[in-house]
Amino acid sequence: MYEDLASRFESAGFGDSKGQVIVRVPSADLVGFVDAAKDVGFRMFIDLCAVDYLHRDPRFEVVINLLSIDPPARVRILVGVPAGESVPSITGVFPGADFYEREAFDLFGVQFEGHPDLTRILLPDDWEGHPLRKDVPVGSVPVQFKGTHRVS
């Protein structure tokens, strides 16, 4: 399965992370690659999340986990997203990515191009900022809602 995928996408960099298969895919090829992965047998969408590597370039990384039922196999797709840029949404291939992309947007501010409804999911709509970014301080702002009463 992995060879099949690798032969179809020359831009995809297959690798090994502690015994687990990872693929680095350029942002432009992401939807095509995910579609092909679904074709060769990674039919189940498992997970999508973002990681903020503050001092790296590209700063953000979107991590997608896909699963093949028979034979049991996993593939982890890593996509670098520079700060301020967007990554194509994979909701067209896996509708289940909807909530996960909204979560990544909510917590990290990663923009997913083509997502049907990219809104906050865990935090209130009037929250300012994206709290899982590494440059957001922890616990220094008492209340982050707009228009709340200030005591002092």
Added chain:
Amino acid sequence: MSKPPDIITGDTEAPEIAEAAKQGLVTPASERRVTHDLWLSGTEAPTGTGRFTDEGAQEMLLDEGPEVLAGQRGTLVVDDYGDDAVSDEVTQIINMGPQHPATHGVLRLHLELEGETIKRVKPIIGYLHTGMERTAEALTYMQGPTNVTRMDYLSPFHNELAFSLAVEHLLDLEIPPRAQTIRILMTELNRVASHLLWAATTGLDLGALSMMIYGWREREAVLAFFEKTTGLRMNHNYIRPGGVAADLPDGWEEDVVSIEKTVLAGLTDYEGLLMGNPIFIERTQGVGVLTPAECFAFGVTGPMARASGIDFDLRKAFPYSGIENYEFEVPTAQHGDVYDRFIVRFEEIRQSLRIVRQAAEAMPLGDTRTEDRKVTPPPRARIDQSMEALIHHFKIFTEGFKVPAGEVYQAVESPRGELGMYLVSDGSAKPWRLHVRGPSFAHVQALPAMLTDSLIADTIAALASADPVMGDVDR
């Protein structure tokens, strides 16, 4: 409102009734009522008495005022609803939750209804979001299990196990066989407890109140054993990177045997109570159906996927902690409805007890934590004797142990499905990023697929059968 009839004298009866009374056709009101002589309060002796009745208000009089009559005829409230009832083209959006008792936590649903048919569903989550993924970045690997155990609070051992396995994967750590067997024992007992709670609350939601009582009763036996072993009924912080926190308590073999007996006896009761019950069948069969394709698309795993006919279990596909050495079957069903989820989960309880029995019989002797002194704090007695032990103890509890840089995804089969932890380490003593892939998150997302075009009464059944834990959804 007309003046209430004088209950003492009955003099105010309508003239025609008084006339009829005179002719002996009806008894006068003053004679119809039983009156008593009462001792008026505040008097010394029963000198001042009066005639009172305590029954007049309970009797229907022959004549009443118009409003009382309207009330008695049931026409007090004008029913102006019937003539222009909701037409089929009109839809309304109603809100359910987040405080609704049947949403198993703080889940909120917006439902668009056409009559009683659900047209659209929008799950709204986040009410329990406390930023635990961010908290994990502030805690050392040693403190990590305290945090993750609170996420899916109905299967705390699975959270701890997934986190510990991820850390151990990065550390490349060998775990002693006894610790591994204890981990299997505890996680499988946890699956039993979680499924029992699920059966109890889902039974309650479907109107099977006895199921509620029975399920909690049997779960209590498991929780009592957890309390004996870990000190807590939930949020145990028992499985830690490097092994488990403590050995099993004295007499654990008898406890496990008695749990197995209690739960198996209960299970027979539940099946007798529910599975052949026509009301239960009516409310569950063909309700909340998920097709295998929908399971794949939405990442629905665990018993939900197995009820849809997907024969997949992480314990078989990607074994952990030596679970491949145990004999057990993966139950599946075909219809993907609420009824089949009952079948699958009940059978999973049996299979888990089977694993528990094998684990208890095969429990090896030996350490319950790895001997690596960089990860496991030394025993208290060693600290008094060895300078090196003191240094290790100090280092572990002040700065924690360092984990090599890298990223790893580790999943375990939690009672709800695939519970995955994506752990990124930058080589320090705290995780750079911990993402938790909770099964409930995916299952809540699949609710629109389960509910659209079904009746509103099925919402509760379908929602309960998904077994979402909001601590797991919102983290």
